[in-house]
Amino acid sequence: MLKKIFVICTFFFLNLISAQPPGGFVYLSDLIPDIEVELRYFGDHNFTGRPVPGYEERKVILTTEAAKALAEVQQELENDGYCLKIFDGYRPQTAVNSFIEWAKNSDDTLTKAEFYPEKKKRNLFNLGYIATKSGHSRGSTVDLTIVDANTLKEIDMGGTYDYFGERSHHNFTNITKEQKANRNYLKSIMHKHGFRPYSEEWWHYTLRNEPFPNTYFDFTIK
Numbered sequence: 001m002l003k004k005i006f007v008i009c010t011f012f013f014l015n016l017i018s019a020q021p022p023g024g025f026v027y028l029s030d031l032i033p034d035i036e037v038e039l040r041y042f043g044d045h046n047f048t049g050r051p052v053p054g055y056e057e058r059k060v061i062l063t064t065e066a067a068k069a070l071a072e073v074q075q076e077l078e079n080d081g082y083c084l085k086i087f088d089g090y091r092p093q094t095a096v097n098s099f100i101e102w103a104k105n106s107d108d109t110l111t112k113a114e115f116y117p118e119k120k121k122r123n124l125f126n127l128g129y130i131a132t133k134s135g136h137s138r139g140s141t142v143d144l145t146i147v148d149a150n151t152l153k154e155i156d157m158g159g160t161y162d163y164f165g166e167r168s169h170h171n172f173t174n175i176t177k178e179q180k181a182n183r184n185y186l187k188s189i190m191h192k193h194g195f196r197p198y199s200e201e202w203w204h205y206t207l208r209n210e211p212f213p214n215t216y217f218d219f220t221i222k
Contacts, residue, residue, distance in 0.1 A: 021219070022217075022219055024063055024064060024139075024212070025061050025062065025063055025064065025090065025139055026061070026062065026063075026067050027059055027060070027061060028059075028060040028061065028070065028086065028089060029059070029060070030067075031067045031068060031070075031071045032067075032074050032084075034074075034083065035060070035074065035083070035084060035086060036083060036085040036147055036152060037058065037059075037086050038085060038086070038087055039055065039058050039059070039060060039086070039087070039088065040087050040088060040161065041054075041055045041091070041095060042055040042057070042058045042221075046111075046115075046162060047102075047115040047116065047162050048098070048099070048102045048111070049108075049110040049111045052095045052098055052099075053092075053094050053095055053097075053098045054091070054092030054093075054094040054095040054098075054218075054220055054221060055092075055095065055221050056220055056221060057221055057222045060088075060089040060090075060142075061089055061090040061139070061221055062089045062090055062139055062140065062142065063090075063139040063140045063207070063210065063211050063212065064211075065140065065207060065210070065211050066089075066139065066140040066141075066142065066207045066210070069193045069194045069195065069207055070142065070193075072193045073189055073190060073193045073195075076189055076192075076193075077146060077149075077189065081148065081149050081150070082146050082147065082148060082149055082155070083147055083149045084144050084145075084146065084147075085144060085146070085147045085152075085154065086142060086143070086144050087143040087145070087161050087162075087203065088136060088142070088143040089136070089139075089141075089142050090136060090137070090139045090217070090221065091136030091137050091141075092137065092218050092219060092220060092221065093137050093216050093217065093218035094218055094220070096131070096132070096136075096137060099130050100130070100132060103121060103124055103130055106121060106122060109121060115162055115163060115164055116129075116163075116164035116165065117165075118164075118165045118166075119164050119165060124164055127164070127200075128200050129164040129200065134216075135198075135206050137216040137217055137218070138210055138212045138213065138214075138215060138216060138217070139210070139211075140206055140207040140210035140211065140212070141204065141206040141207075141210075142195075142204075142205055142206075143161065143201075143203045143204055143205075145157060145161065145186070145203055146182070146185070146186055155182050156176075156178065156179050156182060157179060157182050157183055157202055157203075158172070158175030158176065158179030158180070158183070159172075159175070161203055168201050168202055168203075169199060169200055169201075169202075170183065170199050170200075170202055171199065183202050187202075190205045194207055194208050194209065195207055195208065196208050
């Protein structure tokens with residue numbers, strides 16, 4: 001009987017260990033317990049229209065360095081009455097591969113009206129919206145926005161997450177002064193705490209001194 005209990009306890013202990021991110025990575029919620037998360041690729045509200053392989057739990061994983069820097073961003077935002085909302089963090093290469101397969105299927109245009117109404121699906125690679133290798137897979141890139149700390153309503157950025165078009169570019173001019181100011185507010189705080197923006201996507205930031213600049217990981221989010 002004692003042997004059976006020992007085996008069961010060992011099994012659960014090993015499962016607990018295996019469920020943790022690999023060395024150098026953390027669950028973002030461990031550093032920012034009150035972080036708002038809308039992990040788009042875990043569900044079906046994304047440009048593929050379905051849950052994405054590699055996302056088995058609604059959890060955001062980042063390198064320890066990126067997570068610590070985001071905790072500083074969150075603290076500064078809270079002082080102003082705001083907080084972060086995360087759409088994506090670490091992204092397994094398996095997920096990136098699924099994006100590639102999706103892009104090859106010209107018959108699948110289920111989400112075109114919402115995510116890429118102005119673009120042809122076959123051009124999304126050349127335009128820089130989808131890549132065969134993603135900075136997200138290095139673990140220090142994050143997609144995010146700002147929400148009101150009380151209502152959790154997103155502030156108006158003049159565009160939506162994962163919209164494949166010029167409206168998502170940082171230099172897009174056909175938005176209001178308030179929307180431009182909101183984008184600049186996010187950019188200035190992220191820059192202050194060590195992140196650089198991606199010119200094509202107002203929500204996309206990468207830690208400047210990322211710890212794994214040349215490594216693309218493929219462990220499952222769970």
